[in-house]
Amino acid sequence: QQFIDMQFSELTTIINEYQDYKKILYVDISLFDPIRQHKQELLKNPGINIIQVADVSRVDKETKVIVLARNNDIPAIINLLQQLQKKLADGNKVQLYICPYLYQQHYLAFEASKVRNNFQDELLSLYCFPTYDQNLFSMCMPSTVYKNSLSSTILYSNLLIKIASTISTAKSLTAKGSLAVQVLQSFSRLQEEQRLNFDVGFDQIIILDRTVDPFSPLFQGQSYVEQLVAHFGFKSNIIDKRYMTSQLDSVFDMYKHKNCTQVFETISDLNKELIKTRDECKANTNPNLPAAVIKQNMLKLTKLDKQQTELERHVKYCQQLKKEKRNYQYMEYYYIQKEIMNGKYKFDLLYSFILSGTFSFEQELGMFLLYCQFNRPKAAEVDKIKKLLVEQHGPRAELALIANQELINNQKMLQEYNKLYNLVTDDVIGKQECLNQSFGFIQPLSVKIVESIIKKEPKRDGIPTFELPKKEGEADKILVIMIGPLTHGEASAFDVLRKQETSLDVICTELCEGSDIIKLMSE
Known part of the structure; x- marks a missing residue:
């Protein structure tokens, strides 16, 4: 009963926010009947109708769809979304709310994303970003x-x-x-x-x-190429992480230790070899062969097709990486981060780094804040860098410096963070897939x-x-x-x-x- 009351309370809150809607499709396979018993108390607006789960015929653009199922009956919910998609094929949109506990199911999020064109923007704010595995999910909260x-x-x-x-x-x-x-x-x-x-x-x-x-986000790559570099895991311009996905270990092991300038050529050659092997597999398919041999050839062909699809994705990634003119400058950026955190980077080098105009404003600001954190710059040095940033980037830099003034001036807080950071040296990096993999050199x-x-x-x-x-x-x-x-x-x-x-x-x-x-x- 306590569980039902909490569910009822949540439903009341949501419905009261959407009193303009004439119809509400409430989806909960297991708790629909207990909730319906509260109907008179729940609905202050007598013009609102609660539609039963199976009845999507009455759904239109005036319907508010609320999915609060907690019984993990995912197939039923996916079936409902697919029915709604067919019903709304003419372009009409409805409001959709899915509770965060249910939306952590990534395959449901994927199904919902396929029909998102039929729902208004509220679905976008509730979308559970697919990530490294199914153990990370987002709350329903902007x-x-x-x-x-x-x-x-x-x-x-x-x-x-x-x-x-x-x-x-x-x-x-x-x-x-x-x-x-x-x-x-x-x-x-x-x-x-x-x-x-x-x-x-x-x-x-x-x-x-x-x-x-507040500091770790400074080390996360901002552009697509920076994200790509971070996930590949460059170390001294060598790729020490084999691939971006968890598939095809043996295939990508071939270029595990290649220099980054050779990655595109290596993957292209590998792709050509796969195409050749696949064509040979097709050519050798003889209808007179035993069924077991044909089946084995088909399985091999299917596997090769999947490998080729995956390789083509990586060819595309590496084309972008190869075309990126500032590829080596990103390596320099991560190297400078490490030197600053080790206290080896001098003020004159930081000034030259910003003066060069090679990097984005976010990178320059991040490096400046990092320098303030791990070194104890003099007031004159801080003022000199601030003046240079404003000269190069105008009001944008001035506003950002004002916003980050507390971080720049709070030496005590910076020193505390300095003590906490676990700096990882080169010899440690090679020992494991360490926690600093996507962050350059820190956990x-x-x-x-x-x-x-x-x-x-x-x-x-x-x-x-x-x-x-x-x-x-x-x-x-x-x-x-x-x-x-x-x-x-x-x-x-x-x-x-x-x-x-x-x-x-x-x-x-x-x-x-x-x-x-x-x-x-x-x-």
Whole structure:
């Protein structure tokens, strides 16, 4: 009954926001009848009709579609979306809301994305970005509400209650960051006041907010080519990660250690060899052969077709990489990052780096903030760089410098972050698919914090922390909730941590590029 009441409460909130709609298609295979019992209480507008799941004939542009199913009956939901697509083939659009707990199912997100042209933009904000595996999913919440205020704290704590009602009361709950601490404290009070008792799912929940790590996004590649370089994993201009996807190990092993300037030629030659082999396979197909031989040839041909398709994708990627005139300059960019973090990069070199105008404004600003973090520049040096940035980039640079003034001036905070960063040397990089794979040469601080909590390391970071009383026992299943967005690089680092440590799931408000997070932090 408690579960139904919470579902009813959520449905009431959503429907009250959409009183202009005359029809509501409510989708929940298991709870439709209990919810319908609340119909008179639920609907203040008597003109609204709740349409049963199977009845899509009455759906039109005045319909609000609400999918709140929690019973994971994915085939039924996909069937519904496909029916809606056929129904709305004439171009009409309806409003669609899918609850975040259901939308974490990536294959559902994929099916929904195929019919998204029939739905208005609300679906876009709820889309679960496909990522490195199925352990990362996004909450149904726009990043615009990410503010350190009372209203947002209540909003997030209520969201945490909803998440907990579905997945867990953990043996351990830990919050890191000022906003995350407020949320967990509010969650604790609500849990006590409402006498909520959850008992499924995860052993440990770790709640972070974006303020615990404002610097890591600076190292995430912004352009497509930078993202490509980051995922290939350049080291001294050598590709030390075989491929971008998890398929075809043996095929791509051939160019594992090739110089980046040879990648395109190598893959092109490999593609030609595959085409030749496939053609030979076709030519040797004789209808008089035994059925088993024909079947074996067909399987071989199918495999070759898949390999060729994958190789053609990589040929396309590497063409872009080859055409990129500043390819080696990206290598230089990552090298300079490493030198700055090791304290070896001098001010004159940074000034020359910015003066050259080779890199984007975001890269120059990121390098400047990084320099302020790992070195202790004099006031005159800071002013000189700021003046140069404004001269080269105008009002845009001036506004960005004002927004980042606190980061530039707060030496104490910079020193704390300096202590926390785990600098990885060249000899370490080759030993494992390390956590800094997508970040140049550092482990994302957000990932390092999670790792330290999992390993129960002493608290030395000075970041606001709040913990609920722990129960005995090891945490075998862990959930990380990031209040705010994650970069693709951080998601990749969490993925590596998951493979090294334990079962780990991650929730964030959205998955985006580092530049978007930098803007968010500035605001």
